Amino acid sequence: MDRLGPILVHHLFSAGRTVQIHDLNNRAVQTALSKLLETLRELGNTEGRVAVTVATDLLSINDVRVVVDTQSMGPVLYLINEMKKRKVEEIDFAPEVALEELGSFLKLFFSEPSEEDVFGELDRKLSDAGVVNIRITEWIERVKYLRDAKVNKQEIREESNRVMSRAVMFMGEVMRAIAQRRPVQLPKASRIAQQIADIIRTDETILVGLASIKDYDEYTFSHSVNVSVLSMLIADRMGLHKSDTAQVGVAALFHDVGKTHIPQTVLNKPDSLTADEWQLMERHPMLGVIELSRARSLRAIADSLFVSLQHHVLHDGKGYPAKSSPWELHPFNRIVTIADVYDAMTTPRVYRKQTLTPDSALRLIGRKSGEMFDPLVVKTFIRAIGVYPVGTVVRLDTGEHAVVTRQNESCRLMHRPVVALLPEDGSPGEQFDLAERAAGGTAHRRTIVESVHDKRYEARKATRFLVK
Ligand SMILES: [Fe+2]
Ligand SMILES: [Fe+2]
Known part of the structure; x- marks a missing residue:
């Protein structure tokens, strides 16, 4: 892998460059393609599939980082750049891939990226061209920054939605x-x-x-x-x-x-x-x-x-x-x-x-x-x-229905999470901390009577967590 990684990058780079200039049946293109295929096969022999991945600004092949030296620097940076431009995080070559399919893939991949929905467009073109043994995965910004910087709730909501649908x-x-x-x-x-x-x-x-x-x-x-x-x-x-x-x-x-x-x-x-x-x-x-x-x-x-x-x-x-x-x-x-x-x-x-x-x-x-x-x-x-996990639909002593949106930090308040009301008319209900007491009094303003399982509230509650 240590040896083959940089070689694969080099062949991808030169095949990519030549298909941009020449037709697929051109001699130079054919030579570049065969060299690339040979390396893919050699890598595939030991590892099955071959996955070329960009994470942050690093290039990995089958999860092993390609070490960059002065010779490989140009091709590696070129490939990272071309993948990012098309919002591609990973190119996955199945062992079954043949020369012709590899050619069609490279021709489409290295053609001028479209302005809008660059990944979707490329993905569609590839499937129209019958490319099945090379798959691309969409690039999604890493969430690493979540830990480093102060992020607002909306960003976490969007990131959570993206990751969940990606995982499904x-x-x-x-x-x-x-x-x-x-x-x-x-x-x-x-x-x-x-x-x-x-x-x-x-x-x-x-x-x-x-x-x-x-x-x-x-x-x-x-x-x-x-x-x-x-x-x-x-x-x-x-x-x-x-x-x-x-x-x-x-x-x-x-x-x-x-x-x-x-x-x-x-x-x-x-x-x-x-x-x-x-x-x-x-x-x-x-x-x-x-x-x-x-x-x-x-x-x-x-x-x-x-x-x-x-x-x-x-x-x-x-x-x-x-x-x-x-x-x-x-x-x-x-x-x-x-x-x-x-x-x-x-x-x-x-x-x-x-x-x-x-x-x-x-x-x-x-x-x-x-x-x-x-x-x-x-x-x-x-x-x-918590006792009432986020997403639980509850009936309150006021007769209202609500969904749990957040736990209270203290263990003693486990029965009193923060909830959002689910009004009958479907409008976005007010958020409410059940630990809150009435002004001047000792009684809590609202208390959970029971949790409910009712389809009518499921859709309304979902809007609390989904990105519109
Ligand atoms: Fe099971
Ligand atoms: Fe299971």
Whole structure:
């Protein structure tokens, strides 16, 4: 890799330059293309796919930074610049790519970028031209600045929305890759997890709110993303290092990939499953392991393998897959299991008789602490998301309905979060701190009576967290 990285950049650079000047059937172009393809194949031999990525101002190939010396400086900077101009963060070459396809790709990629929606335009052109073995990923500004500078709420809201929808889209790609027996894109998963981890360290409120919106079409995609967000929140609050927190997030994103091989009719069956169907369902952890082990680096995917295998094994060793000797549970698994159960219980599904409100799901998890769930993780989880998590719809003693928008810092005020009213006419309701007392009095102005699960409020609450 150390040797091939700069060579690949060099060939990409010269092929890019020549296709800009000549036709595809020109000799110089053909020579440049064959050299490039040869290097791609050589890299692909050891690593499968080849991903060229720009992060900040660094160029990486399969997540290894290309070291810049005086010779490679020009080509590296050129490539970074051309990718940024087209808002491309990553170019991913599949092993199947052939000379002709490579030519069409380079011709389109290095043509003059369009003025508007530069990435979308390029992506469309590539798919029109039938380029399927080279994929591009859109560049999204890194959230690193969130930690460094004071950022306003609107920026965090926008960033949270972007990362969430990016993650949901990514899960779609993962499922597609698995259906086609291709390895999962681990580097991209970890970049997404790192972005989520960055936001969590700044202000996770909007992310938790978004995770509470359950009306996405694609359940498995958004479920995996929600579990990832909640798992990372727990990991962060347990004091894990940022890179470990992101690893937890990656494992959570992948925990249910084995479900790709379970028929939809079984996954979405409204009635209870037959014994045969259960047997099939219970295979999804192991099927996930098989799929994940196609990854380029087994070392990098190791935590995810354990979590996929064990996420239905509980603290007391019950659950599935069954094992004759006691399970030794991976520490990340203790986190992901709780986030998984919580998201599942609070999401309406055809086969589930009752969808729990967030606070009742938490109470249930609390009751099973020490038995089904690791007590320390349960405690951390409740402390992190509060008694009434952000996104919970509640009825107040005034008869009004409201949605929880923020926790109060103090533990003693766990029952009194900040809420936004949800007026009947759908107008944006006023924010209200439930810790507030009436002027001169000791009584609180408003108090939560109960949480409610009512579809009418779901859409209205969603507007609180989504970017319009
Ligand atoms: Fe599962
Ligand atoms: Fe799950």
